[in-house]
Amino acid sequence: MLKRGSRSKQLFGIHSFRIPALVSSVTLILLVLILFSRDGDKKPMPVPAHLKQRWNRFDSLVQFRPVVEFRNGTDLISQIPDSPKAVLFIAHGCNGRAINFWDRSPTCQQCVGLPEERLLVLEGLSRKFAVLTVSSMGRCWTMGEERVIVRDIIRWWIGKNKLEKLPLVALGASSGGYFVSALATNLRFSSIVLMIAEGMFDQMDVPEDYPPTLFVHMPKDTYRQQKIDEFMPVLKSKGIDVAAVECVEFPLSVSTFAERIPGVEENVSAKLFELFRSKGFVDANGYMKSDGRKTRWKKALQENKNVLLDRQLVNHVQEELNLAFAYHEMTSLQSEEIFKWFESHMS
Numbered sequence: 001m002l003k004r005g006s007r008s009k010q011l012f013g014i015h016s017f018r019i020p021a022l023v024s025s026v027t028l029i030l031l032v033l034i035l036f037s038r039d040g041d042k043k044p045m046p047v048p049a050h051l052k053q054r055w056n057r058f059d060s061l062v063q064f065r066p067v068v069e070f071r072n073g074t075d076l077i078s079q080i081p082d083s084p085k086a087v088l089f090i091a092h093g094c095n096g097r098a099i100n101f102w103d104r105s106p107t108c109q110q111c112v113g114l115p116e117e118r119l120l121v122l123e124g125l126s127r128k129f130a131v132l133t134v135s136s137m138g139r140c141w142t143m144g145e146e147r148v149i150v151r152d153i154i155r156w157w158i159g160k161n162k163l164e165k166l167p168l169v170a171l172g173a174s175s176g177g178y179f180v181s182a183l184a185t186n187l188r189f190s191s192i193v194l195m196i197a198e199g200m201f202d203q204m205d206v207p208e209d210y211p212p213t214l215f216v217h218m219p220k221d222t223y224r225q226q227k228i229d230e231f232m233p234v235l236k237s238k239g240i241d242v243a244a245v246e247c248v249e250f251p252l253s254v255s256t257f258a259e260r261i262p263g264v265e266e267n268v269s270a271k272l273f274e275l276f277r278s279k280g281f282v283d284a285n286g287y288m289k290s291d292g293r294k295t296r297w298k299k300a301l302q303e304n305k306n307v308l309l310d311r312q313l314v315n316h317v318q319e320e321l322n323l324a325f326a327y328h329e330m331t332s333l334q335s336e337e338i339f340k341w342f343e344s345h346m347s
């Protein structure tokens with residue numbers, strides 16, 4: 001969980017086996033504490049340990065070698081690790097595509113590799129999940145025939161790759177979350193994760209064998225928070241295992257963009273951060289003042305000839321700004337909780 005009070009637990013819990021990372025994280029937290037203690041107005045805020053996990057932390061474990069296919073008028077991009085233990089289907093949000101989940105590589109020249117999407121896939125592959133991503137037919141997912149088409153695509157892909165014996169799990173974000181919540185009545189998932197989406201539970205009959213459901217949500221979005229608070233007891237009353245993980249805002253720093261986005265150098269990251277600070281987009285402690293989508297940072301960037309951000313990385317920066325504000329964005333920061341959910345509901 002990314003709650004303010006529980007960050008030190010995160011640091012010493014799941015990543016304590018990485019001693020050098022731990023030592024540098026502790027040093028960094030001390031530095032941050034010292035810096036922030038002079039500011040006064042907002043509480044000192046240690047940088048969460050998982051933000052110190054760089055974009056390339058899987059380099060020695062997995063490489064992107066996805067297979068791109070077309071079927072039923074859409075594209076599917078997938079990768080199967082050696083000895084897979086489960087199949088993970090991921091549904092993107094509105095305006096998303098399968099190409100966002102995979103870095104550009106010889107087998108996928110058009111792939112985009114958005115920072116959070118790519119880390120979710122890498123986490124899955126490194127834990128021996130075969131990962132399947134499919135693009136929606138339109139801008140967002142639709143709840144009618146598209147469910148049947150995607151159900152058939154998943155079954156076909158599993159059959160073709162002879163993975164029928166493995167547990168099947170699903171993660172959907174935003175529009176993809178609503179889609180997965182409904183698709184779970186068409187396909188047998190061992191468990192599902194609904195990210196920044198409350199699901200369609202007020203519009204469907206939830207069967208008692210509905211899969212265990214984890215909500216990964218951003219409580220700043222109070223509408224969805226209330227819906228999740230409303231749906232969880234309903235699911236529980238039917239004997240369905242449910243839980244929620246909250247994602248909260250975090251401060252940006254000079255190195256955030258270099259740490260999270262492949263292709264952003266430290267110097268460009270620092271200049272971006274300084275630009276955002278000088279324009280008042282972030283406060284004295286590095287917190288975004290509004291959602292990234294509502295912040296006119298692209299205009300500020302255009303007007304500033306000093307910050308040479310690769311134009312192809314604008315959406316990547318946008319995603320991190322939205323994530324830091326923590327209102328509505330894809331997140332890989334809760335990967336540990338997400339994959340523990342899948343792994344603990346596989347029988």
Ligand SMILES: *[C@@H]1O[C@H](CO)[C@@H](O)[C@H](O)[C@H]1NC(C)=O
Pocket residue numbers: 071072148149152
């Ligand atoms: C999807 O494509 C396959 C092969 O092209 C076809 O047999 C199947 O009927 C299609 N499914 C739907 C729902 O259109």
Ligand SMILES: *[C@@H]1O[C@H](CO)[C@@H](O)[C@H](O)[C@H]1NC(C)=O
Pocket residue numbers: 265267268308
């Ligand atoms: C940033 O640093 C790299 C080397 O690390 C250098 O090649 C590049 O020109 C620098 N970019 C800017 C905008 O200063």
